[in-house]
Amino acid sequence: MTPLMALSGVMAGRRVGRSCAAFLWRVASPCLLFLLLVSFDLPARAQARPSMDNGQAAPTPVEFESGAKTSVVPAAEPTAEELAEIERALAADSATSDGESVHSAESSAPVLGPVGAALANFNPDLSVILDVAAGWFSGEGEAISAGGHDPRKTGLTFQQLELSIGKAVDPYFRFDANLVFSQFGVEVEEAFATTLALPLNLQVRAGQFLTRFGRINATHPHTWEFIDQNFAVTRLFGGEGNRGLGLELSWLAPLPWFAELVFSVTDAAGESTARSFLGGGEFDIESPLDFQATAALKQFFALTDALSLNVGLSATTGPNATGNDNRSDLYGLDLYLRWRPVSGETLRWISLQAEIFWRRRQVPGDLIQDLNAYAQIAWRLADRWSVAARYEWGGAAFGIDGEVTHRDWLDSDWTRDRHRVSAAVTFHPSEFSRLRLQGARDHAPSLAPSPVWSVFVAAEFFVGAHAAHPF
Amino acid sequence: MHRSIHSSRRCLLARRALLARLRAFLFCLLGLMPALAQAAPIKVVATVPALASLARDIGGDRVEVTSLSLATQDPHFVDARPSLALALNRADLLLAVGLELELGWLPTLLTGARNPRVQVGGPGYVDCSMAAMLRGVITGPIDRAHGDVHAGGNPHYLFDPHNALRVGKLIAERLSAIDPEGSAIYAANERAFAESLNRRVADWQARLKPLKGRPIIAYHSSWLYLAEWIGLREVAFIEPRPGIAPTPSHVARVIATGRAEGVRAILQETFYADSTSRLIADKLGAKLLRLDGGPNTRRGESYADHMERVVAALIEAMAPAVQSSKEARP
Known part of the structure; x- marks a missing residue:
């Protein structure tokens, strides 16, 4: 009985109404079956596949090739038949390779320096990431989820197909782009150049980019611990997170610890990227104040070899859509505490991440404010498994008199606090794929009359150049 | 008042x-x-402690060496902590293993470091694999169905001391290029390093002779160069493919191979989980050698000290007869 079977049993037995459970089971069972099949013995199945290239052994640095029939062994002790089979396979291997281990696609003699496939080429590094999900909601999913890549209704969701492109342009610039393909088109999520050789520890980014307001905003779905976007980000900036065309200047302070100051000026318009500012409307730029300006201080403290603390302070300001030179100001504090041992099994880690956002907006005749926060913990507990839990809170907007207000032109109904609790389990077949299961309870009295339960199953596949993960 | x-x-x-x-x-x-x-002092930053140790041997007092990772950390998966970017920001010379070993973390750090001296192509960027004799170079088509393979060759080349000698020479050249005043010192230090290491290599080879042709099982393909140098046969890997965690059916086959070959030693780096390896070692009556991936430079261990530790562990596990003569040594 694998943990996944146990998990699916728990899911099926959940008291969420018989019809709901049945539907959930219908949606989730193929995915779980897939998860189960894949988790059980992915590499062995791949090995058992006969090689396709004209009878030659597939290029692999591993023994036991050439179509050795694989059966599933419950214990680690090989059976007699299996031993015989292995001996046959070994004999076959040694017959083809003179008793050498099978490194069929590798050069056997040592060579000086990198050659062959590793020879430099001028093509940019490409990677492609596919995220697909199946979701079930006990209520109206579309009323409560707003993330551009979130599963938003019961059924299947094509979250995204992301193409990342990057390469040094010349000794002075590096180019990076993230193009996101949905079922309906292509979106240039990010495309920017970064300077590499400015003096005085300065760095400039120019183009379209996610602003470095807070911690989660600048990240992409494939680095998230959860299948869906944080609702604080979707409430403050929109389904895609805060980004825009613009210019960013950052400076690494000459201090004994890492302290980086970031300033950026970006377009203040965008329905799903800058909704607290100009949003989706058309506006003319008349002065520099018509842009969104962001400042952030990112500090890192290596508390010990294993324990890291990131602290960020952010502020952003820009014009908003209510006219009369009204402005929106947002402030954020983010904390990221990560423990990862540097000896023993170093692929284990625990991370704690929390952010709080304070938003103030001028509207005709009032100044409305609100607070949003979330905290999440993620634990990589085994080579292939990780778990995570998240709590999010979004406060009702209140006016200058301190009373809850309906004057919020974006979410006029958000007059009561919203709470969402999510839990996720992730199976990592390798570093390049993730299979995830997530459950959540969303209590949003202003958006849905009763708490909405949801369950997502998602898969993520990554091909191409190895991703470099920012901390 | x-x-x-x-x-x-x-x-x-x-x-x-x-x-x-x-x-x-x-x-x-x-x-x-x-x-x-x-x-x-010339600020040298090495991605792994083995390179840091070589830089210290060759740079002597003229250099200040930092290693971005510890010997007990998996160099494939180092967290790109911003404090490492700070070290790179102030570096004059960066020594990288290359062959995509650091691909998951070094590029991010380098971009954030804002230091043109050590950017790829800069005067202070040294890909040490350029000097090494490489094995495991993939010449056929490549994809990750083979696991997390390194197209340019197996990056654990410093486990062959001959490669350490070659890399030492490269470090001396590159140090001289960025600090011409010290070039005589670097050349002298490099000669001393090479002489001393050559002596030890001769000694190791003499002691390791009885192990030639013996089978071993490795967890990850980290020991290819060590095996080729000593003449050990890597008969199985506990990882079914590089970077893929072991599965029951694969483990069963590893045990079968181990029995058929009479394997006496299982090699793995300390940062991999060891329960599977321990199980296999128990079944085979073999010894599990959990070795650091490089010298513990914080404790003052040098490259040669670490290799001595590896050699001694191999001899102890695989040739008890040789051990008594080793104990007689001063």
Whole structure:
């Protein structure tokens, strides 16, 4: 009985109404079956596949090739038949390779320096990431989820197909782009150049980019611990997170610890990227104040070899859509505490991440404010498994008199606090794929009359150049 | 009245204390002057401790060496902590293993480091694999169905001391290029390093002779160069493919192979989980050698010290007869 079977049993037995459970089971069972099949013995199945290239052994640095029939062994002790089979396979291997281990696609003699496939080429590094999900909601999913890549209704969701492109342009610039393909088109999520050789520890980014307001905003779905976007980000900036065309200047302070100051000026318009500012409307730029300006201080403290603390302070300001030179100001504090041992099994880690956002907006005749926060913990507990839990809170907007207000032109109904609790389990077949299961309870009295339960199953596949993960 | 006298006296005392402190500060500053007059050390940053140790041997007093990872950390998966970007920001020379070993973390750090000296292509960027004799170079088509393979070759090349000699030469050249004044010193240090390491290699090879042709099982393909150098046969890997965690059916086959071959030693780096390896070792009656991936430079261990530790562990596990003669050694 694998943990996944146990998990699916728990899911099926959940008291969420018989019809709901049945539907959930219908949606989730193929995915779980897939998860189960894949988790059980992915590499062995791949090995058992006969090689396709004209009878030659597939290029692999591993023994036991050439179509050795694989059966599933419950214990680690090989059976007699299996031993015989292995001996046959070994004999076959040694017959083809003179008793050498099978490194069929590798050069056997040592060579000086990198050659062959590793020879430099001028093509940019490409990677492609596919995220697909199946979701079930006990209520109206579309009323409560707003993330551009979130599963938003019961059924299947094509979250995204992301193409990342990057390469040094010349000794002075590096180019990076993230193009996101949905079922309906292509979106240039990010495309920017970064300077590499400015003096005085300065760095400039120019183009379209996610602003470095807070911690989660600048990240992409494939680095998230959860299948869906944080609702604080979707409430403050929109389904895609805060980004825009613009210019960013950052400076690494000459201090004994890492302290980086970031300033950026970006377009203040965008329905799903800058909704607290100009949003989706058309506006003319008349002065520099018509842009969104962001400042952030990112500090890192290596508390010990294993324990890291990131602290960020952010502020952003820009014009908003209510006219009369009204402005929106947002402030954020983010904390990221990560423990990862540097000896023993170093692929284990625990991370704690929390952010709080304070938003103030001028509207005709009032100044409305609100607070949003979330905290999440993620634990990589085994080579292939990780778990995570998240709590999010979004406060009702209140006016200058301190009373809850309906004057919020974006979410006029958000007059009561919203709470969402999510839990996720992730199976990592390798570093390049993730299979995830997530459950959540969303209590949003202003958006849905009763708490909405949801369950997502998602898969993520990554091909191409190895991703470099920012901390 | 009383109070004002009192306060003016306090003021005077405070001023005196301030002056004393200022004087102390100036003395300190003067004391530092000669040190400042001396050339500041060349700041060398190595991605792994083995390269850091080579840089220290060759750079001597003229360099200040930092390693971005520890010997007990998996160099494939180092967290790109911003403090490492800070080290790179101040570096004059960066020594990388190359062959995509650091691909998951070094590029992010380098971009954030804002230091043109050590950017790829810069005068201070050294891909040490350029000097090494490489094995495991993929010549056929490549994809990750083979696991997390390194197209350019197996990156654990420093486990062959001959590669350490070659890399040492490269480090001396690159140090001389960025610090021409010290080139004579670097050349002399490199000669001394090579002589001393050559002596030890001769000694190791003599002691390891009885192990030639013996089978071993490895967890990850980290020991290819060591095996080729000593003449060990890697008959199985506990990882079914590089970077893929072991599965039951694969483990069963590893045990079968181990029995058929009479494997006496299982090699793995300390950062991999060891329960599977321990199980296999138990079934085979073999010894599990959990070795650091490089020298523990924090404890002052050098590249040669670490290799000595590896050699001694192999001999102890695989040739008990040889051990007694080793104990007789001074």
